[in-house]
Amino acid sequence: xxxxxxxxxxxxxxxVTTGIAAAQATVGQPAPAFTGVDTAGKPVSLDSYKGKYVVxxxxxxxxxxxxxxxxxxxxxxxxxxxxxxxxxxxSVSTSGxxxxxxxxxxxxxxxxxxxxxxxxxxxxxxxxxxxxxxxKTTPHMYLIDPxxxxxxxxxxxxxxxxxxxxxxxxxxxxxxxxxxxxxxxAVSKPITQPYGCSVKYAS
Amino acid sequence: MTSLYKFAAASLLFxxxxxxxxxxxxxxTDHVRGELLVHAPEGIRPGKTLWLGLAIDHQxxxxxxxxxxxxxxxATTLAWKLPAGFTAGEIAWPTPKKLPxxxxxxYGYENRVLLPVxxxxxxxxxxxxxxxxxxxxxxxxxxxxxxxxxxxxITVPANAPVxxxxxxxxxxxxxxxxxxxxxxxxxxxDGKAIAVEVRGLAAAPQGDVQxxxxxxxxxxxxxxxxxxxxxxxxxxxxxxxPQRSESPTVLxxxxxxxxxxxxxxxxxPVEGPWPAIGAADxxxxxxxxxxxxxxxxxxxxxxxxxxxxxxxxxxxLGGALLNLMPCVFPVLSLKIFSxxxxxxxxxxxxxxxxxxxAGVVLSFVALAGLLLALRAGGAELGWGFQLQSPPVVAGxxxxxxxxxxxxxxxxxxxxxxxxALGGYRAKNPLVxxxxxGALAVAVASPCTAPFMGAALGVALTEPAPQxxxxxxxxxxxxxxxxxxVALVPALGRLLPRPGAWMVRFKVLMxxxxxxxxxxxxxxxxxxxxxxxMAGMAGVLVALAFACWTIGAPAKSRGTKIAFAVAGGVVxxxxxxxxxxxxxxxxxxxxxxxxxxxxxxxxxxxxxxxxARAAGKPVFIDFTAAWCITCQFNKxxxxxxxxxxxxxxxxxxxxxxxxxxxxxxxxxxxLAQLGRSGVPVYVLLGPNHSQPPQVLSEVLTVxxxxxxxxxxxxxx
Numbered sequence: 001x002x003x004x005x006x007x008x009x010x011x012x013x014x015x016v017t018t019g020i021a022a023a024q025a026t027v028g029q030p031a032p033a034f035t036g037v038d039t040a041g042k043p044v045s046l047d048s049y050k051g052k053y054v055v056x057x058x059x060x061x062x063x064x065x066x067x068x069x070x071x072x073x074x075x076x077x078x079x080x081x082x083x084x085x086x087x088x089x090x091s092v093s094t095s096g097x098x099x100x101x102x103x104x105x106x107x108x109x110x111x112x113x114x115x116x117x118x119x120x121x122x123x124x125x126x127x128x129x130x131x132x133x134x135x136k137t138t139p140h141m142y143l144i145d146p147x148x149x150x151x152x153x154x155x156x157x158x159x160x161x162x163x164x165x166x167x168x169x170x171x172x173x174x175x176x177x178x179x180x181x182x183x184x185x186a187v188s189k190p191i192t193q194p195y196g197c198s199v200k201y202a203s
Numbered sequence: 204m205t206s207l208y209k210f211a212a213a214s215l216l217f218x219x220x221x222x223x224x225x226x227x228x229x230x231x232t233d234h235v236r237g238e239l240l241v242h243a244p245e246g247i248r249p250g251k252t253l254w255l256g257l258a259i260d261h262q263x264x265x266x267x268x269x270x271x272x273x274x275x276x277x278a279t280t281l282a283w284k285l286p287a288g289f290t291a292g293e294i295a296w297p298t299p300k301k302l303p304x305x306x307x308x309x310y311g312y313e314n315r316v317l318l319p320v321x322x323x324x325x326x327x328x329x330x331x332x333x334x335x336x337x338x339x340x341x342x343x344x345x346x347x348x349x350x351x352x353x354x355x356x357i358t359v360p361a362n363a364p365v366x367x368x369x370x371x372x373x374x375x376x377x378x379x380x381x382x383x384x385x386x387x388x389x390x391x392x393d394g395k396a397i398a399v400e401v402r403g404l405a406a407a408p409q410g411d412v413q414x415x416x417x418x419x420x421x422x423x424x425x426x427x428x429x430x431x432x433x434x435x436x437x438x439x440x441x442x443x444x445p446q447r448s449e450s451p452t453v454l455x456x457x458x459x460x461x462x463x464x465x466x467x468x469x470x471x472p473v474e475g476p477w478p479a480i481g482a483a484d485x486x487x488x489x490x491x492x493x494x495x496x497x498x499x500x501x502x503x504x505x506x507x508x509x510x511x512x513x514x515x516x517x518x519x520l521g522g523a524l525l526n527l528m529p530c531v532f533p534v535l536s537l538k539i540f541s542x543x544x545x546x547x548x549x550x551x552x553x554x555x556x557x558x559x560x561a562g563v564v565l566s567f568v569a570l571a572g573l574l575l576a577l578r579a580g581g582a583e584l585g586w587g588f589q590l591q592s593p594p595v596v597a598g599x600x601x602x603x604x605x606x607x608x609x610x611x612x613x614x615x616x617x618x619x620x621x622x623a624l625g626g627y628r629a630k631n632p633l634v635x636x637x638x639x640g641a642l643a644v645a646v647a648s649p650c651t652a653p654f655m656g657a658a659l660g661v662a663l664t665e666p667a668p669q670x671x672x673x674x675x676x677x678x679x680x681x682x683x684x685x686x687x688v689a690l691v692p693a694l695g696r697l698l699p700r701p702g703a704w705m706v707r708f709k710v711l712m713x714x715x716x717x718x719x720x721x722x723x724x725x726x727x728x729x730x731x732x733x734x735x736m737a738g739m740a741g742v743l744v745a746l747a748f749a750c751w752t753i754g755a756p757a758k759s760r761g762t763k764i765a766f767a768v769a770g771g772v773v774x775x776x777x778x779x780x781x782x783x784x785x786x787x788x789x790x791x792x793x794x795x796x797x798x799x800x801x802x803x804x805x806x807x808x809x810x811x812x813x814a815r816a817a818g819k820p821v822f823i824d825f826t827a828a829w830c831i832t833c834q835f836n837k838x839x840x841x842x843x844x845x846x847x848x849x850x851x852x853x854x855x856x857x858x859x860x861x862x863x864x865x866x867x868x869x870x871x872x873l874a875q876l877g878r879s880g881v882p883v884y885v886l887l888g889p890n891h892s893q894p895p896q897v898l899s900e901v902l903t904v905x906x907x908x909x910x911x912x913x914x915x916x917x918x
Contacts, residue, residue: 195275
């Protein structure tokens, strides 16, 4: 009887640990595959970018921290830097009604245009992608290598604040990570703590 | 058009800009009201510390953040502008709340929070006033987040005390975590969690301890923290964040136990290495290897149902035995007296028995309900809590004096009570019976009778319905003997026949009542000192006098009124004089322990730790002045010369934990032993692996010696 209980406990523990591993992506592990829909209604799949570096950026135009990096031009500049290095940029908007509210898509489109932002695609997520990556904040940044492994996860830069004046003196972790991997080096800060508004999961 | 627009915008800017700069102590935004507060109860003196703080009142459901905001958010920052030489310290952050949001968790504050900061006044400060400026930035969030800021300024006089916000500052201090003396903690990484062990918490928390990480980037804030309490050690498994970015050598955390809303700060050194950040997980190991190290099993808990039924049985037996306790005996004698009177009227006797039972059961349930409610509100109380309050003891002493005087024939209740009430009472003897049941409970509650200690301990850890059921059964047990005599006429016939002896018996019964009053006064003396005790004795004399003025036969209505007025005035004067004494600061605990005869030292967690560290066994007497069983054991078994010699021979450290007044440390220690009242006797061996021996409430010399014989030497 005792043996059976122990066996059951081990089984359950095993299930739980695998469950967690599947649920939360992290640096050093394969990036969870996903197929989403972009603001134009076209499917976007991570698989289709295999062989390229991919940046995932969690975005929410209403969030003051996102505004800080867009209004100042910092995020569009980072996107241009990535594009110049042949890095794909997917901006992900997670919200409970993202995928079925046409207004969300059109307002995202006009907002990125207004900010001169140039992501490869704007992905609408109802929460599945966010959950798979453990996305916590807007912004929350990930860099995925050509083999499909996560090499960076965390903040956009080193100064957690909502004040645009802090951008000048901070380290842009995404640019740093892109430059390092492109130079064949390991990412010096593979994980940092993201800061910002919480991702709007449907509760 | 454009220029007009620009002009309008500029005018607006100029209209608002001066307003924003002429700050003052209050800034109101759309979501909070911020106020700069100063607390300097002794004025602003050179070399002293002064407290400044930002009070934030949030709109409903909006929140700001703790120093570690959790999964998102940003801590509030304060930048002070103070005259040269003044140095502002860090924010003394009050304990935050967990704010869950879908799969995320934040640490922060809702409603009202004060963020206090200590400020060192320079030694050479000689100004007449102090100008204080503050620039604060906070992020306030609901579903959306808004960064807000405010500029505050205030000028306060230096010599006058500033204490208008004293209540808020002291309430905040009470809600701020403190380092727990004598507590130690360690941690090691164990798979995907960090296993934390905390030793030196006084008692097993009743429910889950909340873990607030001060370190950013280590744990998964939203994940459940598994926990287990065993052998005085709290073991936690705190899941690590899959996106952990930091590997601190010392973790800092705030632990909050239920009923301890302020919580404790703990520093937890991490033993062993951290896995490298961002390193791929090792190849999937066999399930057995990745399974978390199982927590030690919970303290032997039999299947819930059996233990609950057993608790009910013990409660019933304990309740029945309670009748033999000296506290209840005087009341019980009253009941037997009334039973004798009713012996010829069976129906009345049965109805009276039922009413008495109802009174006892309902009173127990009400008292237990009150205790549970107070504990839920955070008060550290145990059974007998009501007698830890001097006014309650004084009230009972007055009540028993009244009953005694009534039995002695000084006055009749009918003459005292207003006509309507007296008549009601005569017409409703059932109400009378129910009230005497309530009275019996009031005096019986401090006597934790044999079998009851464990049952009460269980009761107070159970969910409310079960706990109340246990107390109801306890009441049934207490009322059972009386109910049995009322129900079974054959038993009733064993009682003596009514007759003239009854008048004498009634007066005789006044003396146990007065004896109870003496005991209550002694308890009061222990709690508040000899002055209050004398004051209360004076009140009782005045009360007796007032009763006599009412009961005394008077010739005319005028004389009667004059008598009654005189009695009332004397009583009022006595109460007026004695009242401040009752509220006086209780004497320090050392005084009570100093009276302990023999080799007894006052109990404390540290004293126990020191003795065991020195390899000595420890015997602890958990006692209270109002606990008669405790006093009996203390004077007989624990004063036994031979036993004291045996204690000496084995080098046992004797500690006495006096619970006469409220003492949260003792309450916690009792809870850890699974008890909620006194007496409790515990023998701890020097060998930590040997569980504590908890002896029975009715102590015998033989029992203590047997327990001594079982002590194993330190390993």
